[in-house]
Amino acid sequence: MSHHDDEQAARLERARQIGLFRYMLIREAADPSLSGRQRGALVRKLAGEEHADPDGRRIRISRWTLDRWILEWRQGGFDALVPSPRQAQPRTPPEVFELAGALKKENPERTAAQIRRILKAQIGWAPDERTLQRMFNRTGLTSLRAPKQTEIFGRFEADRPNELWTGDALHGPRIDGRKTYLFAFIDDHSRAIVGHRWGFAEDTVRLAAALRPALSARGVPQYIYVDNGSAFVDSWLLRACAKLGIKLVHSAPGRPEGRGKIERFFRTVNGEFTVEIASAHGEVGREIKDLAEMNRLFTAWVEHSYHRREHSETKMAPLERWMAGAPFPVPSPSDLAEAFRWSEHRSVGRTGTVSLHGNRYQVDPRLVGRKVELVFDPFDLTFLQVRCDGADAGTAQPFQISRHSHPKARPETPAEPARPTTGIDYLGLIDRAHATDLSSRVNYAALHPDPAEPVETVDLTGG
Structure with missing residues (x-):
């Protein structure tokens, strides 16, 4: 057997070992007798643990990758879990790996998927997410934080948009x-x-x-x-x-x-x-x-x-x-405007006035002693609509105005300009x-x- 044949056989054996590793990892979660909730719990448990890969390295596998392997196994059996034999030389240029590593070091919170998006946006091409993740594992750039364990609930999805x-x-x-x-x-x-x-x-x-x-x-x-x-x-x-x-x-x-x-x-x-x-x-x-x-x-x-x-x-x-x-x-503009106005209820005093957040307004004298609803724009308290028992009762005329907006209606204030960074x-x-x-x-x-x-x-x- 030639040297080339030896290399090819070694690559095929390694691919088979990777497929076997994937199958051993998902075999319990891929059981068709499990419910979706049971499978989700097993996958989350696997994603929260470290596993020894075919090279003996301790790695973590994301939940999304495990779900993909289960789907591939269901569709194509064991062969679908076996990757294509690796090329003798890496197909990703080393300068791309260097840039990916630099992006990870710049901000360790960036995931492999996010760095792939950045590379693609910057240079028009990027290796796949798994390639980048393997590089991060190999170079020690992978985040060591374990995923947060959360309580598991059943799935629900609305039947149609806007439901x-x-x-x-x-x-x-x-x-x-x-x-x-x-x-x-x-x-x-x-x-x-x-x-x-x-x-x-x-x-x-x-x-x-x-x-x-x-x-x-x-x-x-x-x-x-x-x-x-x-x-x-x-x-x-x-x-x-x-x-x-x-x-x-x-x-x-x-x-x-x-x-x-x-x-x-x-x-x-x-x-x-x-x-x-x-x-x-x-x-x-x-x-x-x-x-x-x-x-x-x-x-x-x-x-x-x-x-x-x-x-x-x-x-x-x-x-x-x-x-x-x-x-x-x-909704029509008028219906939307009406829905997004605020309202508060006040009692009309003996002088035919109502108070709202320090302001005083004159209303129809026939409303004296009655409880009315004041409808207003929270950013403009100079104009109030008055309603009594659900019916329109005119407008409230400003009598004494000390506040022009509702206490909760605080507009944003501008921030000072900041200098852009490099990179x-x-x-x-x-x-x-x-x-x-x-x-x-x-x-x-x-x-x-x-x-x-x-x-x-x-x-x-x-x-």
């Missing part, structure tokens, strides 16, 4: 020393992000800035599912949903069932978007000047990257799956690609309120 939206808030990085928060809503059926907004506060104003454009562009869902955070239990949200015929559902305190998809999306945000933003602690990445830039870059990432790629569970791009159910009826700007690459693509794509205007309604023209970004 169920799930909303939640993510604590984000700091900009100019101020902490940011992301409000986002995900369509349960398609995994499309129907609304989103970064802000400097986790309050009802920032929540409205994410939800109102979503309803205007994507239509009205049947249900909105949220947790018990202060912004989500505010009476304003209950009123807005009631006006639009949306059933608002809150999860039980401490029980996360049903919010897994939005939490999974937030992990993607942290792994692909926020990981590329420089922090105050000196980490490399893009320095964000203000919230306007933050929201613009995030919109570019959602529309150009997240919405376009195939989702691991649905096997369709989120936007493509959501569009399969289109068109959806959207590869992944978010900038995505932003430029998205800007180039806008000429041929629909703009859902997710960050822009309806210009016809002055009630929503307040600039929350500070831009």
